[in-house]
Amino acid sequence: MQEARWILPAVVLIFVFFAVSFEEVKGQEKPGIVVGSKGFTEQLILGNMVALLMENNGFKVDRKVGLGGTVICHEAIVRGDLNVYVEYTGAALTTILKREVIGDPEQTYQAVKKDYEEKFKLTWLKPLGFKEPFGIVIRKEDADRLKITKISDLKPYAKNFVIGISIEFPARNSVFRLLAKEYDLKFKDQKPMDFGLVYKAIAEKQVDVTMANSTDGQISAFNLVVLEDDPRFFGLRFVPTYYAAPVVRMDLLEKAPQVADILNPLGGKISEGTMTSLNYTVDGKKQVAEDVAQEFLKNRNFIK
Structure with a gap:
C-alpha cells in the first residue's frame, strides 16, 4: 500500500517536469521570418544580406525580394506579409510619412524611427553606413x-x-x-x-x-x-539624405529580440564605395545578387 501511495505523486511530478520542459523548448523556438526588398539591384543585395544573416543564426527565412517600390513594401510589412526589409530614411520621411525635408540626417533618422514606432509598430535598426545620394x-x-x-x-x-x-x-x-x-x-x-x-x-x-x-x-x-551638383541641390534643402537601415516589425522583436542583435552589427559597415562596388558586381559583371551578398558577408566574417 505504501508503494501505491507514492505512485500517483511520482506520476504527477513527471508530468509537471515534462510539461515545463516542453514549454521551455517551445519558448526557445525561433519564429519564421519573411524578408522582403524593393525591386532594384541594391535592394536585392541588401535583402539577401538580411536573409543570409538570419539563416546563419538558425532562423527559417522566406524570401520575398523584388516586391516593388516603397509603398508596396511598406504596406506589406504593415499588414504582416513581411517581418523585415531595408528602407531609406528619405523615402520614409517624404513618401510614407508625407513630412517636409529635414536637412540633418541624424534628425531625419530619429524622426522616422519615432513616427514608425508610434504609427505603424515598426522600428528602425542601425543604419548600414552608406548614404544614398x-x-x-x-x-x-x-x-x-x-x-x-x-x-x-x-x-x-x-x-x-x-x-x-x-x-x-x-x-x-x-x-x-x-x-x-x-x-x-x-x-x-x-x-x-x-x-x-x-x-x-x-x-x-x-x-x-x-x-x-x-x-x-x-x-x-x-x-x-x-553630374556635379554645384549648388548642392541634392541632400540639402529639397531632397532628404537617404540612409539605409533594416525596418522590423516590433511584434517580431518581442518574440525574438535577438533579431536586432543579429542585424545591428551590420550597421556602419557598408560605405558608399562598397555599395557601389557590390551593385556593379551584379549589374556590370552579371553576378547573382544572393551570391554577391553571401561573398560580402563571408569576407567580413558575418557568416561562415
Missing part, C-alpha cells in the same frame, strides 16, 4: 561631346533633352519641379517610369538625362556619368 545622370558620350560636367551646364541643352523620372519622385516634394526651378532647366519633355527602367531608357536613348542613385552599379555598366 541622388544625382543627375547623363550618357558619357553626350557629357564629353557637350563638355557637361555640372548640373548647371545642362541649362543651354535642356530644351533638347528628355528627362526620365522615377515614378516615386513626384511624391517627394515635387523634386523634379524644384530641381528645374533651382537650375532654371526647361527640358523638352519628362517621362515618368519605374525606377528599374530608367537606365535601360537612357541607354536606348529614349531619354537623355535621368535622376538616379549615385551608388547604382548600372551607372558604370551603361557608361553613364553623374
Whole structure:
C-alpha cells in the first residue's frame, strides 16, 4: 500500500517536469521570418544580406525580394506579409510619412524611427553606413561631346533633352519641379517610369538625362556619368539624405529580440564605395545578387 501511495505523486511530478520542459523548448523556438526588398539591384543585395544573416543564426527565412517600390513594401510589412526589409530614411520621411525635408540626417533618422514606432509598430535598426545620394545622370558620350560636367551646364541643352523620372519622385516634394526651378532647366519633355527602367531608357536613348542613385552599379555598366551638383541641390534643402537601415516589425522583436542583435552589427559597415562596388558586381559583371551578398558577408566574417 505504501508503494501505491507514492505512485500517483511520482506520476504527477513527471508530468509537471515534462510539461515545463516542453514549454521551455517551445519558448526557445525561433519564429519564421519573411524578408522582403524593393525591386532594384541594391535592394536585392541588401535583402539577401538580411536573409543570409538570419539563416546563419538558425532562423527559417522566406524570401520575398523584388516586391516593388516603397509603398508596396511598406504596406506589406504593415499588414504582416513581411517581418523585415531595408528602407531609406528619405523615402520614409517624404513618401510614407508625407513630412517636409529635414536637412540633418541624424534628425531625419530619429524622426522616422519615432513616427514608425508610434504609427505603424515598426522600428528602425542601425543604419548600414552608406548614404544614398541622388544625382543627375547623363550618357558619357553626350557629357564629353557637350563638355557637361555640372548640373548647371545642362541649362543651354535642356530644351533638347528628355528627362526620365522615377515614378516615386513626384511624391517627394515635387523634386523634379524644384530641381528645374533651382537650375532654371526647361527640358523638352519628362517621362515618368519605374525606377528599374530608367537606365535601360537612357541607354536606348529614349531619354537623355535621368535622376538616379549615385551608388547604382548600372551607372558604370551603361557608361553613364553623374553630374556635379554645384549648388548642392541634392541632400540639402529639397531632397532628404537617404540612409539605409533594416525596418522590423516590433511584434517580431518581442518574440525574438535577438533579431536586432543579429542585424545591428551590420550597421556602419557598408560605405558608399562598397555599395557601389557590390551593385556593379551584379549589374556590370552579371553576378547573382544572393551570391554577391553571401561573398560580402563571408569576407567580413558575418557568416561562415
